[in-house]
Amino acid sequence: MSDHEIFDELTSEQPARPAPRQRVRGGGGRLNLNARWVVAVLLAAVVLAGTFFVQSFSQRQAQPSASPSLAVPQGTVGGGESAIDSPAPTGDGLTLGTNPNAVEARPSARASVVPIEAPVRQNPDRSDPEAVMKAWAVTWSWRERPQESARVAEWVEPFSDTHVPDAFATAEPVVGVQAPFMVTDAQVLPRSKNQGIDTDFRKSRVVRVTVRDHRNVQVVLTWELTTLQDEAGQWMVTDVSMTAWEGVPS
Incomplete structure (x- = not known):
């Protein structure tokens, strides 16, 4: 067998290769x-x-959105209509608000922590200069509402011949109390060194008045008063000044 025949035999035994186009398609x-x-x-x-x-x-979306909790406003205690206990009169004809547990006879327009009695018109013994000075200080230091100057001036007119600025004519006076406030105690003390000496027809005294307002704030007011006696033997307040005020623990 020749070389050409061996080559041809080997060539014929190999499998035929696919055409290039067929390989690409596969x-x-x-x-x-x-x-x-x-x-x-x-x-x-x-x-x-x-x-x-x-x-x-x-x-x-279905879950509720969280929001900060809001502060719940606190309620206020208002005055209710109730019978008021009669204040106890003093020995000199002076009437004070001596019952701190009494309830106002009328509802208050302002929020109250403690009940406040309505002012009581004073009727002092005009022959006693100390009783007159005490009645003046109590009347001037007891207020049912701000701006009561006209009512106070009318009540002290029978035993007063003086005109003083009203320290309580505003809603928040400088002395620290707020209307309504009441007098709970009044004391007549000897005259101060700033006052003139006593005579047969002139007397001077210091009157210390304790007041308490609707918030249970207590203040002691110090008044210096002078009285003169008229021809009929009646005493009348002629000079007044508030010299001090100080808070009192409730």
Whole structure:
């Protein structure tokens, strides 16, 4: 056998190779199949992610939003209509608010912590200079409402011949109390060194008045008063000044 015959035999035994066009087509089919699988997986992942996002958003929308708690406004204690106990008169004809547990006869327009009695018109013994000074200080230091100067001036007119600025004419006077406030105690003390000496027709004294307002704030007011006696033997307040005020523990 010649060399050409051996070569021809080897050549004829090898399988025939596919044409170049056929190899390209076969490879392209496999690539298309893999691409479709990848696209399908990606689409499934996108659908699942979208479903999870929608569910999460719906749950957040369904939950009530948290808001800070608001402070509940505190209620106020108002005065109620009730019978008022009669204040106890003093030995010199002076009437004070001596019953701190008495309730106002009328409802108060302002919030109250403690009940305050209405002012009581004083009727002092005009022949006693100390009784006159005490009655003046009590009348001037007892207020049912601010700006009561006219009522106070009318009540002290029978035993007063003086005009003084009203220290309680505003809603919040400088002395620390707020109307309504009442007198709970009044004491007549010897005259101060700033006052003139006593004579047969002139007497001077210091009157200390304790007042308590509707908030249970207590203040001691110190008044210096002078009285003169008229021809009929009646005493009348002629000079007044408030020299001090100080708070008292409740």
